[in-house]
Amino acid sequence: MIYTDTRDSSVKTDFRTAVMNGMNSATGGLYIPVSFPKLDSSFINKNPEPSFRDIAFNMAKPYVENEIPDEDLMAIICDAYPFSPKVVPVDSTSYVLELFHGPTCAFKDFGARFMARVMSYFNRTEKGTLHILVATSGDTGSAVGSAFHNVPGLDVTILYPEGKISKIQEKQLSTFTGNVRALKVKGTFDDCQKLVKTAFTDADLRKQFRLSSANSINISRLLPQSFYYMYSSLVVKNRAPLDSKLENPAILAVVPSGNFGNLTSGLIAKEMGAPIEGFVAATNSNNTIPDWIATGDYNARPSVETYANAMDVGAPSNYERIKTMYSLEQVRSMFASYWLDNEGIKEAITDCNTKTGYTIDPHGAIGWKAWDDIRSGAMESLVNGKKNDYKKPGLTPSVPAWADKIVSKNAVGIILETAHPAKFGSIVAEATGREPVIPESLAEVMNLPDQAIPMENNYAKFKEWLKSNLAE
């Protein structure tokens, strides 16, 4: 596969370079494959559907062709995924796609574990340590730290906004030892991301260290996230006629979004033939993308804090990829978008629990509410000309190409549940009246000592720290 760059389409490079560089420091652009090959229809139409690992292997293959042999790719996939995504029906037309069965209980395990193994594979023939710098709004850091922990030749420095993530998230981040460490930055997620981005474009620093990113800007995190869209849409395609009594319902993927890496992966799966009719981009008050879809103007802004804090992103990096792949009109035909403020998030957790019995986390809750609102009247009102003010929470006033499938009640939704509810236990308990059960992997981490290193929101200080603390 040839990879190009979102800012300069004359760039042509291979998978190895795209993965190891993270982003193109010469242009500041993001790597993107030049094509998204379709899977064979005989593979897609299997009933029962192929296994998650088979899907993962077949989807990854074209992107690593000639660089990773089949046996090695299969070994990477088996080692990355000792767990699977789970499709859980919650009513006759809604499925929750549980993406939290990995070691850190969030969907980022899918991307991070694949990336770590691919980087380690390519790094075997390089000299010296490869330094990963990663900014996190919560779940990225722990997924990346866990995925790279004790991987030889690799070293990870995580930056997170102090006091702006949940207690469990902070524990997960601050208790790593050995080749993984966390810096708690006095600032926001966007500040952390800026420090990391500045480091990547710092020629002086790059002379001393081999640096790479692990944020969702890295293509090796984005590609594997497309696997579970394919998997879940095939599962749902096969079972929805039985559950819903609809013959051939449209399948919509509802995606709680922050940096829009997850949604971009969904677009890749659709390109590759996943039977997904369209997407609902669901955000919290950091509604930069819903505003763009409503008005056509893209205005990045400082992030604001919410209960769904892994989505507190005011300047989503993957906007640049989406814009390179599609026109605004194409985006509007594929996407509905929807956002909730904090009060709405809490009500959504309660609402999901009351209507379905399912305990959902604050991120997934936005997806649940978006889907439930859209199917029970919001889309029909919009189609009939009753436009919601885009500055108020709810469905953004832009009608996707698939709106008629909703109005005629011929659609089912897959809601991506991106984190385990216990990671956000206090708000979930307030909303449902019950503490969610804490999975064992989370309980263990609560007893480990906190090792995070304090860091000011200042690039010169950050650079100085890197220079005097990292091994070359």
Ligand SMILES: *Cc1c(COP(=O)(O)O)cnc(C)c1O
């Ligand atoms: C990272 C994260 C998101 C947002 O995913 P993006 O790819 O940044 O859009 C949503 N929910 C949870 C729990 C996350 O950790």
